[in-house]
Amino acid sequence: MNGPRVVSYGAGKNSTALLLGLAERGTPPDAILFADTGSEFPETYEHLETMSKWAQRALGVPITRVHRGYVRHATLEAECHNLRTLPSKAFGFAGCSVKWKRQPMDRWLRAWPKAQEAWERGELVQRLIGIHAGERHRGRIPDDKRFTYRFPLIDWEWNEAACVEAIRRQGMEPPRKSACFFCPASTKREVVRLSRERPELFARAVAMEDQAQGLGSVRGLGRRFSWRELAEA
Numbered sequence: 001m002n003g004p005r006v007v008s009y010g011a012g013k014n015s016t017a018l019l020l021g022l023a024e025r026g027t028p029p030d031a032i033l034f035a036d037t038g039s040e041f042p043e044t045y046e047h048l049e050t051m052s053k054w055a056q057r058a059l060g061v062p063i064t065r066v067h068r069g070y071v072r073h074a075t076l077e078a079e080c081h082n083l084r085t086l087p088s089k090a091f092g093f094a095g096c097s098v099k100w101k102r103q104p105m106d107r108w109l110r111a112w113p114k115a116q117e118a119w120e121r122g123e124l125v126q127r128l129i130g131i132h133a134g135e136r137h138r139g140r141i142p143d144d145k146r147f148t149y150r151f152p153l154i155d156w157e158w159n160e161a162a163c164v165e166a167i168r169r170q171g172m173e174p175p176r177k178s179a180c181f182f183c184p185a186s187t188k189r190e191v192v193r194l195s196r197e198r199p200e201l202f203a204r205a206v207a208m209e210d211q212a213q214g215l216g217s218v219r220g221l222g223r224r225f226s227w228r229e230l231a232e233a
Contacts, residue, residue: 002148003118004030005126008105009063011040011048012178015130017163018153019055020170022128028059029128030114035101036065038075039180041201047175054170066104076100076180077208084213089184090223096180115146124148134159182208184221188230191222195231202231 007022007029009015022028032055034048052063073079076096080086088095109115115125125147131139132153139151153163167174179185181194182205195202206228209220220226 003121003123003125004114005128005150006030006109007032007128008130009034009051010130010178011044011051011175012130013160013163013167013174014132014153015178016047016051016172016175017132017158017166018128018130019051019059020166021152021156021158023058024166028061030061031112032059032061032063033105033108034063034065035104036067037096037100037180038067039077039182040178041176041181043176044178050172064108066108068100068104069107077182077204080182080208081211084211086208086212086215086218086221087180087182087184090218090221092223109146119146126150128152132159132163133157181205182221184223186222188222188225191227191230195227202227206231 007015007018009019009032011034019032048063056062070079073082076087089097109125118125124143126149127147128150129139129141130153131151133156136154139149139154141149143149156162158166164174181198181201186194191202194205205221209227212220218224220228222230
């Protein structure tokens with residue numbers, strides 16, 4: 001049996017379109033969670049504020065920010081500086097997403113009364129994830145003892161273009177891609193653009209890169225290349 005529905009909101013195009021689609025269908029979720037690394041682009045936080053007001057008005061559900069909650073490492077950026085390392089993606093792992101995104105949401109859900117009541121009834125909490133129809137291969141997360149995973153955009157046959165259209169139907173502009181400004185998954189083109197258009201953020205990223213120790217074969221934030229060397233070249 002399926003219990004309450006919870007949206008994992010990333011503040012990017014896909015998850016924004018997911019919220020808009022739920023509103024269009026008159027099927028609001030029971031909760032909306034945004035896991036805050038403290039290191040997103042400023043535009044993402046501005047969009048989050050806009051969507052928080054919209055969600056309360058259109059869905060009757062606030063967007064709840066969850067955080068890892070470590071006092072020593074207030075943000076993912078601070079953690080990397082304090083430990084003199086880089087985000088785990090620079091080493092080919094997904095630890096930063098697990099620690100700063102998945103685990104804070106899991107912790108909030110375990111304490112959520114609606115989830116506890118659902119589990120007592122033998123129901124699974126439904127986690128709604130914004131993967132669009134053009135990325136079907138990503139929408140294959142098996143159920144576990146507490147959660148079942150749903151991909152409404154795939155069910156609606158909404159690809160990336162349909163997501164953008166849904167956002168513009170509401171008189172909004174599609175938000176930028178949601179990611180930390182120093183994300184190792186950034187393309188070389190994105191890194192160069194950041195160095196030119198957002199030099200203050202780029203400087204913080206290369207400062208992290210410069211102080212990192214014990215990198216082994218990893219060249220820098222780009223794993224096989226250094227962001228500083230790329231921009232200088």
